[in-house]
Amino acid sequence: MPQSEATKKWCDEARRLVKLAASERVAGEKALEKAQVDRHKELTDRFAALTSMVDLNPALVQQLDHELTLARSMIHVGNFGPAAEALQAFDEQLAATAATHKANARAAVQKASRIAEEERQSLKHFMADKLAQAGGGQPSAAALKEMRRLADLEFKRDATQADLLKQAGALQLDLPPPPARTAFADNATEAARLWTEDICRLAFQTYTWFQFKDFRKQAPNARIKVGALTQEQSQITDDVMWRLYQYRRHVVDELVATLNRTYPGQLLFSSNGSEDIESDLDITVASPNSGVDVEAMSWFNTQIKSRFGRPPGRVFDTNLYARDYNAIKSDNLSKKDGDAPPVPADHAIAEPGGEMQKMANIDQDVATLMKQRRFMDADAFEDMWLELCNSMPVEQQATVRQRFEEAEDAYLMTSLEKIDAIEKQVSQAIAAFDGAKYATVYGEDAAAAKRQAIAGFHALAQRMADARAAASGPDSTQALKVLQRLQDEYLDFMEQNFEDETMEATDALYAKRMADLRNDQLLIQARELSLAGASNLSAKDRAKIEVELASAKARAKQAQFTNIVFANEAYVSQGAITHVVSGKQAGDASVLAAIPPAALVQSSNEQLADFLKDMKHMEHGAAEAEGDTKRRQANGEAFVHASKYLARMLEAVAMLEDKYTNQLSGKGEDAEKQLRALKEPAYPLVSAAGATSPKALQTIVEGHLLKLRKSSTVPGDVKAELAVAESLKLFGAGDIAALRAKIQAFCTEFNRRVRSMADFQQSQAADETAFRQYFDPAYEPPRS
Secondary structure, three states, rough: OOHHHHHHHHHHHHHHHHHHHHHHHHHHHHHHHHHHHHHHHHHHHHHHHHHHHOOOOOOHHHHHHHHHHHHHHHOOOOHHHHHHHHHHHHHHHHHHHHHHHHHHHHHHHHHHHHHHHHHHHHHHHHHHHHHOOOOOOOOOHHHHHHHHHHHHHHHHHHHHHHHHHHHHOOOOOOOOOOOOOOOHOOOOOHHHHOOOOOHHHHHHHOOOHHHHHHHHHHHOOOOOOOOOOOOOOOOOOHHHHHHHHHHHHHHOOOOOOOHHHHOOOEEEEEEOOOOOOOOOOOEEOOOOOOHHHHHHHHHHHHHHHHOOOOOOOHHHHHEEEEOOOOOOOOOOOOOOOOOOOOOOOOOOOOOOOOHHHHHHHHHHHHHHHHHHHHOOOOOOHHHHHHHHHOOOOOHHHHHHHHHHHHHHHHHHEEEEEEEEHHHHHHHHHOOOOOOHHHHHHHHHHHHHHHHHHHHHHHHHHHHHHHHHHHHHHOOHHHHHHHHHHHHHHHHHHHHOOOOOHHHHHHHHHHHHHHHHHHHHHHHHHHHHHHHHHOOOOOHHHHHHHHHHHHHHHHHHHHHHHHHOOOOOOOOOOHHHHHHHHHHHHHHHHHHHHHHHHHHHHHHHHHHHHHHHHHHHHHHHHHHOOOOOOHHHHHHHHHHHHHHHHHHHHHHHHHHHHHHHHHHHHOOOHHHHHHHHHHHOOOEEEEEHHOOOOOOHHHHHHHHHHHHHOOOOOOOOOHHHHHHHHHHHHHOHHHHHHHHOOOOOHHHHHHHHHHHHOHHHHHHOOOHHHHHHHHOOOOOOOOOO
């Protein structure tokens, strides 16, 4: 029977709806299948992550793996309901397994930490007893061997503990943070109960971070009085030192928070140093697109001075630096409110480019040599560069001589500026000095020493005035030499005897110079923007402005390093900052991979300068030490302290060798010849230490001397004895003068080799036009 038109339409619509329902059912099943596949993958990944971190029972692993496989099979055949139930059950079992393991791991880590601390304190006393058995004399070879063994055990324990804490972090265990990460308000030790915020503030108004470090080394013999605490309660134990560490960070965090509120969306703060019990705290502040970083730095310094009576570098061993050459990639110090405006990305210092970049490279080379001069006397510096110069081919000697003469000139000019500012600050402090009050706080011996320093200052100030008068006379050649040598003596004396006044004066100089530099940099930025928007300039006028800009950028980089000379404990060269701060401390492998060889030369030379700085500083203590034992241990303490810079210097040399190996290997006979000349023969310092390369010697230094430096457990006098033994074994040097001579000789030989490399010479081979335009941007080369 034929269908009516209406029936036909109804059947067509029914078929369409059935087909649509089937299609939607298939789509729904596919969506369900995809969701369960994704869920299965998520659980599989979580399971793999858990098994990679912890050792689960093999039977349990097999069971869980079977359940995952079964659930996947159910999904594959479309049994979505049972599959969902299996996945949910697996999820619950996996969560329970992880929770159980976390609880066990937490208990294990806490137990291991407790046992490690007990063993650490026991070992500390045992090593002190071993040293005491020497009766104040030099420890025997057997005693040194035993102390070395015990120290190695402590280093191993530290490494094991670090691995445990790393695993705890991976498992996201809810453990108390280490002391360096514990907030001042969260410290629940007995030291925290006694050392309240008021007590800590009073303590830092009386003593400096450096004095507390000394008190800690002397405990329990150091007897100080702070507030209402008894002398017994005022002993600087490890717990108290950590409390002071946390108070320092508490104050710094508060000031940083205030600065972020004062300059919303304008400041970035970065700090990448170590977190040891006696560590300093170095912070860099940047203000992208403005110069308020210098304002922030100055305000910070003023606040610390007003609260504690000293600059922050003295009170807390904390320094705030305005951003130097390299951009701050992220703020790792601020604790900003959720509604705080974002800070624009930071930018590095403007590079001049082209031939003018080579002028900037020369300036950076000079910067590191100038810093070496600061920590060497004039004769030693001259002897060093003459030795280097005479070892170079004749055609390269003039360039080497020029670099060192520029460094000497830059040092003399900046040191005179320092002397004038410090002298003024010291004179003001002497005028306000109250000897009776000083003796009440620090004792009669300290007051007598301060009076002696004041008398010494007056005598040197008069000698300096007389030397300046003579140097301005008609026959001034010899008088100038006398003045230049007296500068070293006078500056050293003020830095050693008037540390607070020295730092306050140089902090002010640094801030003023950096403010001027920021203004110059803003003018450069404005000029660049104007040039970019100028469409009606002739090619000649545009080229002229570009030369002026390149020259201004090169001179800004030169101003940056001369400014940093006035900053406390700062690297001056871009190479050292890139190598150590932006690369090593920040853990940025990409920075280290990209660093050019010339920058590594800067870093190695600056590490030598800082090594010499520590040697010079500690040498005064060694000279004043009474008796052979104290003198030997003072030398050993210097070796421990300077090991950081020795290791970094060797690392820079090793990295440079690797750079040139990759660059020159297989590039022809001339390239291979240069490479051999760089690496052969073995450096005497390296071969005498039984190492095969600078990298191998770096590993040796880091394996003992540097670990001694970082240890908070090995007693200071034990560290010193072990360091002297290690220096004698490696370098044949038992005192500061001997080790300094060995390291200087190594660095001189390194400079001879690298300055003979064609690549290094090319990086500084600025042409005559660039040289003239650096000093006179209007200079135009003659037409050929």
